[in-house]
Amino acid sequence: MQIAVSGGKGGTGKSTVAINLAIALREHYDLVLADLDVEAPNDHLLLGVELANEEPVELFMPRFDYGKCTRCRKCAEVCEEHAIITMRDGTPFLMPNLCSGCAACEIVCPVPGAILPGKKLMGHTYLTETPYGFPLVTGRLLEGEERAMPIVSRAKKRAQGLEKELLMVDTAAGTSNTVSKALEDSRLIIAVIEPTPLGIHDGELILRLAKLMEVPAMVVVNRSDLGEVAKVREIAEKYGAEVIAEIPYSENIIRSYVEGKPIVLTDYPEAGLFREIASRVVEFLGGGE
């Protein structure tokens, strides 16, 4: 089964919640954490590990055999990304940056062998053991590449392939379709929301997405003393989500972060907050030991 940690806005402490929750949950489930914030993956930094077991994510990219191509332009017509331009005589050219690798052009090309399956590297996935008894799968988009979707989808598959009892995904910020891809199949979404006007604005979007996807959501209010928690409760209620924890702004959390020691493993009082979140999750999911 799968759960997700998400939060509309960047920098709300989503990754901090994700790694601490994963550490707390390892006592209940055999789990894997997947960092699907492929544009800025940071869970490994917070867990103090170096990414390992790199696998490339390559996409299809058409190459034209101009000896065979009849210049019928079908490939250019079908390309939804307008990645293929044609010369006046119909000769197709690819603009690689626009190509999404969907292979629609190859499907419609009437001449066998006129389009050859080239490949382009989009990014990587990693499978890293952590000192905390669960593996971390990370997706990482290559700088200069635009498309996060294939990386999210491959990293998620790699994590699913480990067939753990619990897959916990940490998503990117925002509510675009790469976030929905990460959230898909979740039994529960934990939305990390800051009680500031900006945090609430963005938090509402993620709750709306959860509702659209028909996934139950729980809310963790982060830096709860920097704004009005009542307003977060209001939007949570509007979307039928329960506020399960309030984490105040804490020097201890920052210190533990800087020292690379997850707060849940310290004696600071904040550790208890994360253990509590974990027990609410276990209660909701049922099962586990």
Next chain:
Amino acid sequence: MQLVIASGKGGVGKSTVTASLLYLLKDEYRFVAVDADADAPNLDLLLGVERWEEERELIGAKVARINTESCIRCGICQERCPYDCIKVIDGDYVVSELTCEGCNVCGLVCPVPGTISLDEVRSGVVRKTTTRYGFPLISAQLDVGRPNSGKLVTEEKEWAKKLMGELGIEHMVVDSAAGIGCQVIASIGGADLTILVAEPTPASLSDVRRAYKVVQHFRQPAYLIINKADFNPGFTALREWAEAEGIPILGEIPYDRAIPRSMSMLKPFVEAFPDSKAADAMREIAGRVREEILK
């Protein structure tokens, strides 16, 4: 001049720095501000915008739909969708509308003509207003679950350029999205230079390095502003990296409670707390932007 402010990832104070910089420069320069974070726009909130003067819907995203009446449930579409967007629900093949990329591969491989259609849907809105500070702001909001399209950002920049022409404005200041994906590439592409904002943490350093690679890809000069500069005194790697890459540091802003408080007041912190130490640092940065960048 087209100037971009980027950070690699959200949450390091990029938009608060942008709002304050705009506030400090507004009397001397004429510019259009563009909020290119269509996924989670917030410059309007930080600048106290209450209404939009003009809104345009952006139709452009495409989503596949399967007609269950004519579908023969052969499963070919599911097998061939490059992004795993087709599910079987109660025996029916269904496109997951919130993840579909609209590539039409399913439509091409389906053996029953007319069963799969590719429908245009709204991807979001682009909108314009004049802020209470006098300069125009262009912003966008992507609809939930839509492809995170750089097209929205391109549309915003185009509108901004048109305004510049109409109003005789010289500069465009773009507050880029988080990440390094299509929105960021659309922000940085075509700009003259990028100001990076980062905080002294390993995560922020990792993110800003990635953003800098995008800047390098477009062969643009970059500058750095260090936010929450005193937040992690032992961490020198950010400054060392900037030095090694030859990225000039425009200034350092100390951690200051005035910043989160100003955000709740929906005002740039230099306006809300002009006597704070963060505001002092920001004025110094604005001075350098004046002298070294805008001249």
